[in-house]
Amino acid sequence: xxxxxxxxRKALNTxxxxxxxxAIFFPILWTILTSFKTEADAIANPPILFAFxxxxxxxxEVMERSNYGRFLxxxxxxxxxxxxxxxxxxxxxxxxxxxxPSRRTKDILLWMLSTKMxxxxxxxxxxxxxxxRLGVLDNRLAMVVxxxxxxxxxxxxxxxxxxxxxxxxxxEAARMDGASLKEEILYVLTPMAIPGIASTLLLNxxxxxxxxxxxLNLTSVDAAPLTQFIASYSSPEGLFxxxxxxxxxxxxxxxxxxxxxxxKQLVRGLTFGAVK
Amino acid sequence: xxxxxxxCASSALAICVAGTAxxxxxxxxxxxxxxxxxxxxxxxxxxxxxxxxxxxxxVEWVTLEENVLRQRVTTDITTNGGQFDIMTIGMYETPxxxxxxxxxxxxxxxxxxxxxxxxxxxxxxLSHDGTLYAAPFYGESSxxxxxxxxxxxxxxxxxxxxxxxxxxxxxAAMTDRDNDINGICLRGKPGWGEGGAFITAMSNSFGAxxxxxxxxxxxxxxxxxxTLNFYQGMMQESGPNGYPSNGFTENLNLFNQGLCGMxxxxxxxxxxxxxxxxxxxxxxxxxxxxxxxxxxxxxxWLWAWALAIPAGTQQQDEALQFIEWATGTEYMQLxxxxxxxxxxxxxxxxxxxxxPVYAAVPFAQMTxxxxxxxxxxxxxxxxxxxxxxxxxxxxxxAGIATEVSQEFSAFYAGQQTAEEALANAQAxxxxxxxxxxxx
Numbered sequence: 001x002x003x004x005x006x007x008x009r010k011a012l013n014t015x016x017x018x019x020x021x022x023a024i025f026f027p028i029l030w031t032i033l034t035s036f037k038t039e040a041d042a043i044a045n046p047p048i049l050f051a052f053x054x055x056x057x058x059x060x061e062v063m064e065r066s067n068y069g070r071f072l073x074x075x076x077x078x079x080x081x082x083x084x085x086x087x088x089x090x091x092x093x094x095x096x097x098x099x100x101p102s103r104r105t106k107d108i109l110l111w112m113l114s115t116k117m118x119x120x121x122x123x124x125x126x127x128x129x130x131x132x133r134l135g136v137l138d139n140r141l142a143m144v145v146x147x148x149x150x151x152x153x154x155x156x157x158x159x160x161x162x163x164x165x166x167x168x169x170x171x172e173a174a175r176m177d178g179a180s181l182k183e184e185i186l187y188v189l190t191p192m193a194i195p196g197i198a199s200t201l202l203l204n205x206x207x208x209x210x211x212x213x214x215x216l217n218l219t220s221v222d223a224a225p226l227t228q229f230i231a232s233y234s235s236p237e238g239l240f241x242x243x244x245x246x247x248x249x250x251x252x253x254x255x256x257x258x259x260x261x262x263x264k265q266l267v268r269g270l271t272f273g274a275v276k
Numbered sequence: 277x278x279x280x281x282x283x284c285a286s287s288a289l290a291i292c293v294a295g296t297a298x299x300x301x302x303x304x305x306x307x308x309x310x311x312x313x314x315x316x317x318x319x320x321x322x323x324x325x326x327x328x329x330x331x332x333x334x335v336e337w338v339t340l341e342e343n344v345l346r347q348r349v350t351t352d353i354t355t356n357g358g359q360f361d362i363m364t365i366g367m368y369e370t371p372x373x374x375x376x377x378x379x380x381x382x383x384x385x386x387x388x389x390x391x392x393x394x395x396x397x398x399x400x401x402l403s404h405d406g407t408l409y410a411a412p413f414y415g416e417s418s419x420x421x422x423x424x425x426x427x428x429x430x431x432x433x434x435x436x437x438x439x440x441x442x443x444x445x446x447x448a449a450m451t452d453r454d455n456d457i458n459g460i461c462l463r464g465k466p467g468w469g470e471g472g473a474f475i476t477a478m479s480n481s482f483g484a485x486x487x488x489x490x491x492x493x494x495x496x497x498x499x500x501x502x503t504l505n506f507y508q509g510m511m512q513e514s515g516p517n518g519y520p521s522n523g524f525t526e527n528l529n530l531f532n533q534g535l536c537g538m539x540x541x542x543x544x545x546x547x548x549x550x551x552x553x554x555x556x557x558x559x560x561x562x563x564x565x566x567x568x569x570x571x572x573x574x575x576x577w578l579w580a581w582a583l584a585i586p587a588g589t590q591q592q593d594e595a596l597q598f599i600e601w602a603t604g605t606e607y608m609q610l611x612x613x614x615x616x617x618x619x620x621x622x623x624x625x626x627x628x629x630x631x632p633v634y635a636a637v638p639f640a641q642m643t644x645x646x647x648x649x650x651x652x653x654x655x656x657x658x659x660x661x662x663x664x665x666x667x668x669x670x671x672x673x674a675g676i677a678t679e680v681s682q683e684f685s686a687f688y689a690g691q692q693t694a695e696e697a698l699a700n701a702q703a704x705x706x707x708x709x710x711x712x713x714x715x
Binding site: 039040043044045065124125128129132137138216217220221224228231232233234235240 | 308339360553554556
C-alpha cells in the first residue's frame with residue numbers, strides 16, 4: 001500500500017513537472033510555430049496550433065531584409081567578451097572576499113549588488129554623454145566593457161558563493177608548499193571551482209545575450225547585436241507577427257542550443273554546495 | 277591544452293576581435309538612417325540600392341519600433357550624439373525640435389524637388405516659423421472604415437460625413453454578439469499615440485480642448501465629460517471585449533477577421549483592410565469622413581512620418597540628397613511602376629492625387645478629403661493656444677498625455693468613474709504645466 005502511494009505520488013509529481021515545464025516552454029513554442037505561419041494565420045481567431053499552411057516565407061524575407069550574420073557575430077562578441085572579461089576581474093575579487101575578508105566585506109558585497117537596483121534609464125544620459133566624449137558610441141569594445149560592468153556584481157556574488165564552499169585549509173596547504181598567490185588562484189582554487197565558474201560563465205553569457213536596454217540605446221549599426229535585430233521587426237502599425245516571430249526564433253536559437261547542451265553543467269553549478 | 281591556457285587564449289581572442297572590429301568599419305559616403313518599422317518604410321529600404329547606384333552614397337538602416345525609435349532619436353539629438361544622418365520623426369517632434377535648433381532647416385531643396393507640391397497641411401505641420409524642418413514621406417489622417425455588407429444588412433446607408441449619433445446607432449444595429457461581430461472597434465489602449473490620440477481627436481469634435489489660452493487644463497468642462505461618457509457608452513453597447521487595451525494592431529486584426537462593423541483609425545490602414553492577402557473582408561469595405569457633432573470640427577487627426585536631418589550630422593549634403601530622392605515624385609513613380617499605385621506612400625503630395633490612375637484607388641479620395649479637412653492650427657471649437665489635433669505640440673505633452681490616457685483607460689475598464697478620471701487628468705496636467713512654467 002505504502003509502495004502504491006509512493007508510486008502514485010511519483011506519477012503525480014512527474015505529471016506536475018511536465019505541466020510546469022510545458023507551461024514555461026509554451027511561449028517559445030508558440031513563437032516558433034508562429035514563425036512558420038502566414039501573417040493572416042498568425043492572427044487567426046481562434047488561434048491555430050498546428051493545422052496551418054507551413055511556410056518558410058518569413059525566414060526568407062527576414063534573411064533578405066536584414067544582415068543576420070552581422071547581428072549574430074556582434075551578439076557573440078559582446079556577450080562572450082563581456083562574460084570572459086567579467087570572470088577575469090571577478091575571480092580575484094571573489095577570492096579576496098571569500099578567503100581574506102575584511103570588516104567591510106559584507107558591506108561591499110551588498111553595495112555592489114545595490115547598483116543592480118538602480119533603474120538603468122536613470123544613468124542613460126551620463127553614459128551616453130560619456131560614450132560621445134570618448135567616441136565609442138556604436139562600438140563593440142565599449143559594449144563589452146559596459147555589459148561586463150553591468151553583470152560584474154552578479155559574477156562576483158556567484159563566484160563568492162562558490163568559493164566560500166571550498167575549505168580555506170586547502171589553499172593554506174598550497175601556500176605552505178610554496179605556491180604564490182597567482183599559482184594558488186590559478187592551479188588550486190580555479191580547478192576546484194570549475195563547475196561554479198562554468199555556470200557563472202553560462203548564466204552571464206545568457207544575461208549579456210538578452211540585454212536589451214543598453215544594446216538598443218548605445219548601438220545602431222556597427223555594434224548592433226540581435227536585440228536590435230528583433231526590435232527592427234516590432235511594430236504597432238501593420239501586421240508583422242509572423243516575421244517578428246521568425247526574427248525572434250533566429251535570435252534565440254543560438255542561446256537555446258547552448259543552453260540545451262550545457263544544461264547539465266548549468267544545473268550542477270547552480271546547485272553546487274546546496275547540499276552539504 | 278590546460279584550463280588556464282584555454283581561458284587566456286579565448287579571453288585574448290574575444291577582446292582582440294572586439295577591439296579590432298570596433299575600429300575596422302567606416303565608409304566616407306555612408307549615411308545612417310533611423311526609421312520606423314512599417315510597410316512603406318520597409319518598401320523604401322528595398323529600393324535603396326537604386327539610390328546608391330545613382331549617387332554612390334551607401335545607406336545603413338536602423339529600423340526600430342515606433343516608441344523605441346522615439347526614445348532612441350530623442351536621446352541622440354538632445355546630446356548631439358551624431359549617430360544618425362537622417363531621422364524619421366513625426367509631426368509632434370518636428371516643430372519642437374526645429375524651434376530648439378536641433379534640426380537642419382530644409383531650405384536647400386532643389387527646384388526639381390518642387391516643395392510647393394507638398395500638401396499644405398503637411399507642410400504646415402512640419403514647419404516652425406514658416407521654415408520646413410522635415411520632408412513628409414507619407415501622411416495620414418483618420419477616417420471611418422466600415423463593412424458595406426453589414427451596413428446594408430442593418431438597413432442603413434453611411435453618409436459621406438456622418439455624425440457621432442449616427443455612428444452609435446449604426447454600431448448598435450450592426451452588433452451581433454452571437455456571431456462575435458462588434459458594431460465598432462476603437463482604440464482604448466493607454467499611451468499618447470494610441471488611445472490618447474483617438475480620444476483627443478474625438479473630444480475636439482465634442483467641443484473640448486486640452487488648454488485654454490492661459491494654458492489651464494480644461495478637463496473639468498462639460499465637453500470632456502460628454503466625450504468620455506459617449507465613448508464608453510457606445511463601446512459597452514457595441515465594442516469588443518477588452519477594448520480598453522486595444523490599439524491599432526488589435527483593431528486591425530479584428531477588422532481583418534470580419535469581427536468589426538466599423539473602425540475609425542489611420543487612413544493608412546485602408547490599404548491593409550483592402551488587401552485580400554491579409555483581410556477576409558477586403559472586398560466589402562467602405563470609407564467615410566470621421567464623425568462630428570455638428571459643431572464645425574471633425575474628429576479626424578493629422579500625422580506624417582517625415583525625414584529630418586539632425587544638426588549633429590557630418591554628412592548634411594548626402595542626407596539632403598537622400599531626402600530629395602525618398603520624398604520626391606520620382607520615388608513615387610518608381611513604386612507605382614513596380615508595385616502599383618495602391619502602394620505609393622500616400623498623403624504627402626498634391627500631384628499624387630491629381631494622377632487619374634491613383635484617383636481610381638478606392639480609398640484615395642477619402643484619404644485626401646480627410647487630410648484636407650484637418651487643420652492643426654485650428655483644431656478646437658473654442659480657441660486654444662497650441663498647434664496640433666491629436667496632440668499639443670509642446671515638449672511636455674507626451675508625458676502628460678500618457679498619464680491622462682491611463683486615467684481614461686481605467687475609466688473604460690470600470691476602475692473609476694468619468695468624473696474621477698477627469699479630475700485626476702485635470703490635476704496631473706495642471707501640476708505638470710505649472711512645474712514647466714506655463715502657468
